[in-house]
Amino acid sequence: MNLRYPARNHARRRTDSKLSHGNHLHDCHRSSPACAMHTQIMGMASAPRYSAQPNGASSEQDGIPVVDLAVLLNGDAGERSQAIRHLGRACQDWGFFMVTNHGVHEALQSALMDACKELFGLPPEQKAEFMDAGPMDPVRFGTGFNSAVDGARYWRDYVKMFAHPELHCPAKPDTLRGVAAEYAARTRGLLLELTAAISESLGLEGGRIAERLDLGSCFQILVGNHYPPSGGPDDDGAVGLPAHSDHGLLTLLFQNGVDGLQVKHDGRWLLAEPIPGAFFVIAGDQPEIGSNGRYKGVLHRALVDRAQARMLCVSLIGPCLDAVVEPVPELAVAPLRLEYMGVEYRDYMEHQQSNKLNEKGALDLVRVQTAETLGNF
Numbered sequence: 001m002n003l004r005y006p007a008r009n010h011a012r013r014r015t016d017s018k019l020s021h022g023n024h025l026h027d028c029h030r031s032s033p034a035c036a037m038h039t040q041i042m043g044m045a046s047a048p049r050y051s052a053q054p055n056g057a058s059s060e061q062d063g064i065p066v067v068d069l070a071v072l073l074n075g076d077a078g079e080r081s082q083a084i085r086h087l088g089r090a091c092q093d094w095g096f097f098m099v100t101n102h103g104v105h106e107a108l109q110s111a112l113m114d115a116c117k118e119l120f121g122l123p124p125e126q127k128a129e130f131m132d133a134g135p136m137d138p139v140r141f142g143t144g145f146n147s148a149v150d151g152a153r154y155w156r157d158y159v160k161m162f163a164h165p166e167l168h169c170p171a172k173p174d175t176l177r178g179v180a181a182e183y184a185a186r187t188r189g190l191l192l193e194l195t196a197a198i199s200e201s202l203g204l205e206g207g208r209i210a211e212r213l214d215l216g217s218c219f220q221i222l223v224g225n226h227y228p229p230s231g232g233p234d235d236d237g238a239v240g241l242p243a244h245s246d247h248g249l250l251t252l253l254f255q256n257g258v259d260g261l262q263v264k265h266d267g268r269w270l271l272a273e274p275i276p277g278a279f280f281v282i283a284g285d286q287p288e289i290g291s292n293g294r295y296k297g298v299l300h301r302a303l304v305d306r307a308q309a310r311m312l313c314v315s316l317i318g319p320c321l322d323a324v325v326e327p328v329p330e331l332a333v334a335p336l337r338l339e340y341m342g343v344e345y346r347d348y349m350e351h352q353q354s355n356k357l358n359e360k361g362a363l364d365l366v367r368v369q370t371a372e373t374l375g376n377f
């Protein structure tokens with residue numbers, strides 16, 4: 001028996017915030033997360049499935065945009081500029097895309113997923129020191145989002161490990177440190193390449209965002225998410241994570257073959273189904289702040305499967321914790337208004353992580369208030 005978990009009474013779980021934590025124990029070890037089949041997700045009648053075209057040629061009309069990293073890195077000038085425009089549209093219209101030809105081997109992904117499964121299966125005494133950790137502690141196990149403030153039950157266990165500038169991880173399993181270090185380095189490289197291309201897509205030098213956010217010392221976190229099956233047939237629509245945007249720059253994730261990620265696009269919730277071998281990439285609040293609102297951090301949420309455990313591994317990069325994040329000045333020139341004020345990324349992240357997940361509410365911390373946003377005109 002491992003992490004504590006709330007009772008499987010869906011109605012209570014959603015409504016009774018006074019339920020004591022930990023009145024049901026589940027065994028993550030025994031769940032069977034490795035399933036390659038798409039599954040029927042509950043509560044999704046109104047959420048169309050939106051997959052991209054496997055040939056990587058999809059556009060906004062076809063479905064989730066697909067960015068081919070090989071073209072961004074090695075294409076000729078014409079191919080690159082087309083790929084950068086495509087990426088720019090993906091950031092502007094979706095805040096979400098898939099990346100193919102990323103060069104992160106499947107074996108490394110599986111090794112990380114396996115290490116995360118082992119982590120969830122560690123005996124309680126080996127996790128105890130990380131269970132009471134706060135949002136700014138470098139290693140943290142927990143349930144829900146932040147159980148101190150959630151106010152509702154979210155059907156998720158997580159482990160979070162700061163990975164850059166310094167890698168922190170539990171001593172067990174033995175394989176973890178090596179795998180996490182390699183995965184973090186590879187995905188950080190890939191996310192920094194994407195950031196450079198995003199910088200270009202905004203009409204800036206490729207290195208402009210990296211320079212402003214001190215990305216040589218960028219913050220990076222690895223997260224393992226485990227969503228146990230929600231239970232019986234009457235227990236539908238269980239929420240793993242409610243609607244939110246991410247605090248960072250870019251979030252990269254892969255899952256175990258069980259779908260559940262939904263993104264809000266054009267006012268509708270869409271189930272994201274990956275094309276084989278692709279990573280999902282979620283644009284966070286930082287592209288929105290840095291671009292002065294031209295790009296959007298996508299609103300997303302995670303639903304839970306009735307019968308199968310869902311697992312995924314997240315690699316998120318953000319600015320250096322000491323960097324002040326604010327719109328790039330070139331993107332806030334008249335007649336454009338300055339939409340966001342400066343804040344240290346450390347403070348922004350702590351704010352987002354310490355409060356209840358509330359859609360894109362964290363951005364209110366830095367939003368420049370106008371008569372319109374205050375609603376008193």
Ligand SMILES: O=C(O)CCC(=O)C(=O)O
Nearest residue numbers: 225241246260261302314
């Ligand atoms: O479970 C998912 O697909 C999304 C996870 C997520 O949004 C997060 O960890 O921030």
Ligand SMILES: [Fe+2]
Nearest residue numbers: 244245246300
């Ligand atoms: Fe997220």
